Amino acid sequence: MKPRHQVSRAAVDLIKRFEGYRMKAAQLPDGRWTIGYGHTLTARGGASVTEQDAEALLLYDLIAVAHAVNEQTYTPLNQNQFDALVCFAFNIGLDNFIRSGVLRRINEGSLLQAACAMEMWRKADFEGERIVIDALVRRRSAEKALFLTPADGVWVAAPSPILRPKVDYDASCAVPKQTPATVMARFEGDRATIEREEGPAPILVAPADEAPSASEQAAAAVGARLEAILPDTPAPAPVVVAPLASRDDLVLPEPPVPAAAVPAAVLYEDFEETVSAPFRLTPEPVAPVTPTPVVEVVETPAPRPFVVEPTLFETATRTSPSVFNLDGFSTSEDVTLSAMDVPFTEPEAPRFGNLSLLVSLGVLGLAMFGGGVLWILTVASGPGFSQIKMFGYGASMVGAICFVVSAYLLLRKLGGPEEGDED
Incomplete structure (x- = not known):
């Protein structure tokens, strides 16, 4: 108890x-x-x-x-x-x-x-x-x-001499x-x-004779090792960049004014106002300057000849037969073609589709035919799988039809155009 x-x-x-x-x-x-x-x-x-x-x-x-x-x-x-x-x-x-x-x-x-x-x-x-x-x-x-x-x-005695407190x-x-x-x-x-009681918070100051803590000793050791590995190098001298002058500090010289553009009386009047009376100078007569007329020469570019790039059906100058003009389409040798003379012909669509599409259709039909036969012989081989056999029969028939159609179209395409297609 x-x-x-x-x-x-x-x-x-x-x-x-x-x-x-x-x-x-x-x-x-x-x-x-x-x-x-x-x-x-x-x-x-x-x-x-x-x-x-x-x-x-x-x-x-x-x-x-x-x-x-x-x-x-x-x-x-x-x-x-x-x-x-x-x-x-x-x-x-x-x-x-x-x-x-x-x-x-x-x-x-x-x-x-x-x-x-x-x-x-x-x-x-x-x-x-x-x-x-x-x-x-x-x-x-x-x-x-x-x-x-x-x-x-x-x-009980604290083991401080044996184990230092941390x-x-x-x-x-x-x-x-x-x-x-x-x-x-x-x-x-x-x-x-x-x-x-209001008053400033006391500031805790560690005594001067207190030994550094473990963290301070570790930081000092790391700092000494870094100083040994990376010695101090003199810092590069700072680059002094002169400040850019502002727009107000930039004084641009004014362009000279030709004497002929300003009347002589105006020049002497301004000069007399700026100079005091005891130092006034008597201006000498200035001979009138006749301005030289400036003739501007404007070059007119020569007209560039209109050249029509050759097309697949006709050439630019019609001097030589084009790629598809096998019957010798005759034209004048000196007359150039214009943009309106080129006839617009729509490209002929492929007769029986793309060749790669036909080959892909044949491969797909052959794969479906083989898969249907394999389905009938393996999966639906036991008794009582009549409905599953129908799935195999259907897949083999569709595959056979695709293969026959692709083979027929491929043979017609490789055999060339029919006789009734030539105009």
């Missing part, structure tokens, strides 16, 4: 340290009232309690918690493990404890994994978000330490992704308020 444990003084002191003493009843944000060391069952507004009575109320609340822990755990526990579970269940509630992974690990016999699973219960809902509370992190650590404390007080990456989920928030619970009259 599994022994039933009783709550010891260690569990009571642990709960009192983290719950805190409240002499007067205070209303929680969810509407409930609390008094003493986290007592909520009989707390009412305006009630007060002494420290001795608050401890008595705590012992009264722990009766139900200890009963639930004794009934739900099936693995033998020592007193420290039982006290740690009572503190844990008193904080998270009996409903959460029954469906928690801590109880599941304990009933599986994995006590060390159950102790590590306690640290997962470190978050709480505050101002509409679920955050990691620093007080819960410390409380879970104290409960885990009590759970792992040997009952006889004899600690980083357990599987326990990364126990490390909070955000900095735990410091939450302060204060009592103003008959109400309990919770405030978060």
